[in-house]
Amino acid sequence: MKMAALRTLLRVPASARPGEVMEVRLLMQHPMETGFRPDAGGRTVPRNILRRIEARFEGELVFAADLFPAITANPYIAFPLRATRSGTLTVTIEGDNGLAERETAVITVA
């Protein structure tokens, strides 16, 4: 069975003034299975989490996060980014079981 693609919401303000600090919000639909929980049969459910998030603006790394099992299911992360010029924000998400996803958002600075 092919795993469904990770549903991701990447939100940036519609536009920003130069120098303004924006809040970038990222919401991912994922169970974040901790690896500490037993199933009904008493066996531990294998860990399945998102581990690493990287955000690049026009290729430059501007934010990264290492996540651990204590992050909730459907992880939500908000981080700041100073608007300098218009461009594309690319977020890459890596997780257990070979999960690798990419999401982009266009930032308009005027």
Added chain:
Amino acid sequence: MTRTRRGWLAAGSAGVAVVLLQPWAARAEISPALQAAIDHFTSGAPVQTGRVTLAVDAVVENGNTVPVSVSVQSPMTAEQHVRSIAIFTELNPQPEVAVFHLGPASGRAQVSTRMRMAKSQNVIAMAKMNDGSVWQHRVAVSVALAACLEGE
């Protein structure tokens, strides 16, 4: 000094109340795993208190989703900025919650997320500056319904 029976009862119940109200958070629970995680984050730098603000409710109903926000006093310039922000817990099965990496491009040192808490405990936010110094803020959080991290 003589006491009436009522006096003894009052004194006794006051004593019980003191024991019950003894904040569990007064004890620092630095497990070897937590110490190792902190050492890994700080690279051996001494941990100072201040500059970091961990915003989290002191009493939360649902340990499965606890909103947390960490902000750090820093101009976030190329010369002076926060390099990383970490969140640790004292009593979850694994001490690390998340480590965020920031820089001058961030413009502001503030991150928010939602975390799980297996029981009432201290949550620790630490920030590592570009000069290598490490700052922290520790907050005691009471959880009514714990996250099912251990299948309770």
